Amino acid sequence: MSAAPDIVIVGAGIVGAACARECARAGLRVLVLDRGPVGGGTTAAGMGHIVVMDDSPAQFALTAFSRRLWQELAPELPAAVEYDPCGTLWVAADEPEMAEVHRKAAFYRERGVRVEVLEGDDVAAAEPALRPGMAGGLRVVDDAVVYPPAAAQHLLESQENARRIEVRPGVTVAALNEDGGVTLADGTRVSAGVAVNAAGPWSPLLAPGLPVRKRKGHLVITDRHPGFVHHQIVELGYLKSAHAVTADSVAFNIQPRKTGQMLIGSSRQFGAEGTEINAEILDRMLRRAFEYLPGLGRLSAIRAWAGHRAATPDKLPLIGPSLASDRIWLATGHEGLGITTSLATGRLLADQVLGRAPAIPVEPYLPARLGKGDTPHA
Amino acid sequence: MNSARLSFDLVVVGAGPGGLAAASVAAERGGSVALLDNSPWLGGQIWRGEQARSAVPLARQWIERFLASGARAVMQASVFASPDRGVLLAETPAARLTVRFKKLILATGARELFLPFPGWTLPGVVGPGGLQAMVKAGWPVAGRRVVVAGSGPLLVAVADGLRRYGARIPLIAEQAPQLRLARFAAGLWRYPDKLAQAVAMKARLLGIPYRAGVWLRRAEGGERVERVVLTDGRRSWTVECDLLACGWNLVPNTELPRLLGCALASGFVRVDEFQRSSVEGVFCVGELTGIAGADAALVQGQIAGLAAVGETEAAREWFAERSRWHRFGAALTRAFALRPELRQLAKRETVVCRCEDVSREAVERCRDAREAKLHTRCGMGPCQGRICGAATQFLFGWESDSIRPPVFPVRMESLLTASEHPKPVSNLSDPTS
Ligand SMILES: Cc1cc2nc3c(=O)[nH]c(=O)nc-3n(C[C@H](O)[C@H](O)[C@H](O)COP(=O)(O)OP(=O)(O)OC[C@H]3O[C@@H](n4cnc5c(N)ncnc54)[C@H](O)[C@@H]3O)c2cc1C
Numbered sequence: 112m113s114a115a116p117d118i119v120i121v122g123a124g125i126v127g128a129a130c131a132r133e134c135a136r137a138g139l140r141v142l143v144l145d146r147g148p149v150g151g152g153t154t155a156a157g158m159g160h161i162v163v164m165d166d167s168p169a170q171f172a173l174t175a176f177s178r179r180l181w182q183e184l185a186p187e188l189p190a191a192v193e194y195d196p197c198g199t200l201w202v203a204a205d206e207p208e209m210a211e212v213h214r215k216a217a218f219y220r221e222r223g224v225r226v227e228v229l230e231g232d233d234v235a236a237a238e239p240a241l242r243p244g245m246a247g248g249l250r251v252v253d254d255a256v257v258y259p260p261a262a263a264q265h266l267l268e269s270q271e272n273a274r275r276i277e278v279r280p281g282v283t284v285a286a287l288n289e290d291g292g293v294t295l296a297d298g299t300r301v302s303a304g305v306a307v308n309a310a311g312p313w314s315p316l317l318a319p320g321l322p323v324r325k326r327k328g329h330l331v332i333t334d335r336h337p338g339f340v341h342h343q344i345v346e347l348g349y350l351k352s353a354h355a356v357t358a359d360s361v362a363f364n365i366q367p368r369k370t371g372q373m374l375i376g377s378s379r380q381f382g383a384e385g386t387e388i389n390a391e392i393l394d395r396m397l398r399r400a401f402e403y404l405p406g407l408g409r410l411s412a413i414r415a416w417a418g419h420r421a422a423t424p425d426k427l428p429l430i431g432p433s434l435a436s437d438r439i440w441l442a443t444g445h446e447g448l449g450i451t452t453s454l455a456t457g458r459l460l461a462d463q464v465l466g467r468a469p470a471i472p473v474e475p476y477l478p479a480r481l482g483k484g485d486t487p488h489a
Numbered sequence: 490m491n492s493a494r495l496s497f498d499l500v501v502v503g504a505g506p507g508g509l510a511a512a513s514v515a516a517e518r519g520g521s522v523a524l525l526d527n528s529p530w531l532g533g534q535i536w537r538g539e540q541a542r543s544a545v546p547l548a549r550q551w552i553e554r555f556l557a558s559g560a561r562a563v564m565q566a567s568v569f570a571s572p573d574r575g576v577l578l579a580e581t582p583a584a585r586l587t588v589r590f591k592k593l594i595l596a597t598g599a600r601e602l603f604l605p606f607p608g609w610t611l612p613g614v615v616g617p618g619g620l621q622a623m624v625k626a627g628w629p630v631a632g633r634r635v636v637v638a639g640s641g642p643l644l645v646a647v648a649d650g651l652r653r654y655g656a657r658i659p660l661i662a663e664q665a666p667q668l669r670l671a672r673f674a675a676g677l678w679r680y681p682d683k684l685a686q687a688v689a690m691k692a693r694l695l696g697i698p699y700r701a702g703v704w705l706r707r708a709e710g711g712e713r714v715e716r717v718v719l720t721d722g723r724r725s726w727t728v729e730c731d732l733l734a735c736g737w738n739l740v741p742n743t744e745l746p747r748l749l750g751c752a753l754a755s756g757f758v759r760v761d762e763f764q765r766s767s768v769e770g771v772f773c774v775g776e777l778t779g780i781a782g783a784d785a786a787l788v789q790g791q792i793a794g795l796a797a798v799g800e801t802e803a804a805r806e807w808f809a810e811r812s813r814w815h816r817f818g819a820a821l822t823r824a825f826a827l828r829p830e831l832r833q834l835a836k837r838e839t840v841v842c843r844c845e846d847v848s849r850e851a852v853e854r855c856r857d858a859r860e861a862k863l864h865t866r867c868g869m870g871p872c873q874g875r876i877c878g879a880a881t882q883f884l885f886g887w888e889s890d891s892i893r894p895p896v897f898p899v900r901m902e903s904l905l906t907a908s909e910h911p912k913p914v915s916n917l918s919d920p921t922s
């Protein structure tokens with residue numbers, strides 16, 4: 112790249128890649144820096160479930176919009192991305208959970224999200240491996256699954272805009288500068304109009320005081336057992352203990368991959384910095400999964416690992432200019448939904464950088480909402 | 490699933506020469522000692538199946554000594570994780586074992602290095618060690634033509650064994666040049682052991698055609714391998730066969746020591762004079778610490794076994810003998826070093842990762858093993874890079890990717906570790922991933 116880029120993005124995870132794609136599409140010249148390979152951070156450690164969620168109106172707006180962007184992108188995705196519109200099946204173990212199924216169903220239908228309510232027998236027919244006696248479930252038809260590192264690669268390489276993006280893997284950034292450029296670990300300065308911090312769970316290291324905390328998650332991948340489950344299946348069982356949520360928690364969540372393998376999650380822990388396996392968490396997570404899928408225990412596991420989500424106090428990402436400087440931008444804090452919301456993040460970031468009318472209201476995601484960035488949340 | 494808890498002063502993993510020696514000498518001095526191995530037999534790669542027939546005097550001697558030592562053998566137990574300091578998890582066909590130890594000696598040995606070449610995935614192309622094990626277990630080879638190719642002393646030993654079971658060996662093709670082998674053979678007088686002498690000489694003495702400086706270019710056939718194309722660098726020719734047994738020396742099984750955090754140096758576990766690794770209380774012996782054969786492993790095993798029970802003075806008495814075998818190992822490594830031409834065997838479309846069907850072309854576009862894994866799936870399959878990882882290390886000089894439990898595939902339920910009495914599960918307010 113001869114002239115200085117318009118925008119330099121730190122982090123070639125799925126979020127940085129999506130931001131690069133949208134900015135390049137709008138004609139900007141983009142430089143993407145990562146200390147590792149493309150998609151080698153959290154993007155390689157997560158599950159790749161593209162899912163609509165409704166914890167808050169803003170979360171729903173972002174996930175639903177972003178899922179639509181994934182659906183639009185789907186026809187051009189290469190096989191390596193393993194896009195699979197398998198849908199989500201939220202399973203209800205009992206009647207109180209079934210009430211939640213009906214609430215969710217009504218909420219989604221009103222907003223144009225395709226859903227089907229399943230009774231107990233339908234759930235058993237749809238997923239015979241589930242333990243008998245489920246009360247029912249909710250099928251969210253258009254949810255999907257991708258393989259995130261390949262998706263990040265595709266976003267950076269896809270034909271129309273690739274030549275405006277330069278990716279430099281193996282480059283560590285030491286600081287984002289108030290004049291819009293960055294300083295590399297070796298002292299080199301790279302100038303640019305705007306610098307974007309898309310460093311995922313490591314973003315606070317480049318933005319001291321940023322209210323983003325690491326939230327650890329474990330996953331296990333099985334050998335190939337095609338046809339064992341057909342949807343991404345997630346429990347609704349959290350409702351009963353919602354008031355007793357501790358810092359460490361687990362839930363049943365399983366994902367079929369196009370390879371015939373399955374990814375099994377999930378766990379959440381604050382204050383666990385390393386990526387080593389925590390035996391007790393893994394134990395609890397798997398026991399929970401076996402409760403739902405009694406046959407799972409006899410299938411073969413080939414690898415277990417852990418990664419870190421970038422968590423914010425209000426569970427919404429930070430997309431927009433930072434409080435530190437209007438030339439240092441943020442695209443981080445995506446917690447457990449960054450694969451889903453990456454495309455919307457790219458769009459909203461580009462809209463703001465270019466001064467376009469935002470595709471959806473952007474206020475809930477602006478960094479300014481959390482107040483001065485110099486008071487980290489507990 | 491059954492699960493059992495065991496606890497010992499000393500646990501030894503791997504029942505080859507190194508592990509047998511370590512467990513025996515330690516148990517003879519009291520204390521509780523267990524020896525775990527994933528196969529049903531004592532003896533490891535080299536002495537596998539010798540237990541009943543006892544054809545090899547040294548094998549008989551050590552297996553008998555072990556059986557008399559008071560150490561406990563836990564067979565068909567594959568150690569796959571270490572969830573905590575002083576704890577190993579192992580899987581047997583029937584149960585999951587939680588094994589506690591105060592001291593640990595790892596003797597997990599080595600496996601053959603397989604290099605990709607056109608045709609290497611054809612049925613009938615096998616590893617020499619693997620074929621040997623199958624034949625010992627009763628798989629028939631009588632009357633079959635087996636070309637043995639690759640590198641290392643193992644080729645001769647395997648060919649000899651196959652012939653005893655009735656196979657015909659048209660050729661042993663050793664990639665190392667004749668001159669280097671001759672120099673190696675000339676130095677062998679220093680090592681009295683007959684086996685060592687035999688390494689380079691045996692083939693000819695046995696009347697098996699043996700050619701040094703010859704390597705494989707490809708294997709051909711329809712349903713299965715029918716012939717191989719060999720070269721000496723100047724000309725190429727074809728040899729008809731029913732089976733091709735090929736392997737290029739050995740690579741250490743460092744997965745478990747790496748999982749435990751033991752530091753490596755040049756691909757082997759780094760140990761001090763008492764075979765202690767960088768991790769407190771964990772010793773490593775045998776091929777893990779350098780390829781030097783069974784005799785070296787026996788001596789290292791005794792040193793580690795003695796040191797682990799505090800008999801450091803007794804251990805010292807073996808140092809001189811160990812040095813001798815280390816020199817032997819160094820000479821072996823020099824003699825059988827792989828020639829650079831082997832890096833070119835795999836063509837662009839040749840599969841490098843067999844589990845995931847990834848071609849050389851795809852892998853070569855990446856900068857390192859981790860990138861290749863993320864973007865091509867190379868090394869993501871059930872073998873977790875055991876085969877292709879060693880190959881890409883040779884082909885491209887890549888370091889292997891991070892090690893994660895389980896060290897090899899296990900039943901999901903075997904991963905349940907922590908609590909036999911789990912605390913009540915607290916669920917998420919947000920159950921998505
Ligand atoms: C959908 C999906 C399917 C998968 N399928 C399989 C499969 O079939 N088989 C399989 O084996 N695996 C699979 N994986 C697992 C996956 O690729 C890795 O195992 C996972 O990324 C964890 O990596 P690791 O154990 O190698 O740890 P690593 O990734 O090696 O941990 C390294 C971490 O440290 C960070 N880091 C790097 N350098 C530095 C530094 N200098 N300072 C600080 N931090 C640094 C990196 O960003 C990274 O997060 C799959 C993953 C996904 C997402």
Ligand SMILES: Cc1cc2nc3c(=O)[nH]c(=O)nc-3n(C[C@H](O)[C@H](O)[C@H](O)COP(=O)(O)OP(=O)(O)OC[C@H]3O[C@@H](n4cnc5c(N)ncnc54)[C@H](O)[C@@H]3O)c2cc1C
Pocket residue numbers: 121122123124125126127128144145146147148149150151152153154155156157158159160161162282283284285309310311312313314317327328329330376417418419420421442443444445446447448449450451452922
């Ligand atoms: C267990 C688990 C399961 C998950 N499951 C899902 C799911 O099913 N669906 C979903 O939507 N989301 C899921 N997520 C969340 C999702 O994976 C993340 O939100 C997403 O990957 C974040 O992408 P990112 O680009 O922001 O971060 P990353 O992928 O971490 O990218 C940040 C990049 O910045 C680089 N970097 C950091 N510091 C520097 C520096 N100083 N210099 C240069 N480069 C640097 C890193 O190397 C890294 O590549 C899951 C997460 C986890 C941990």
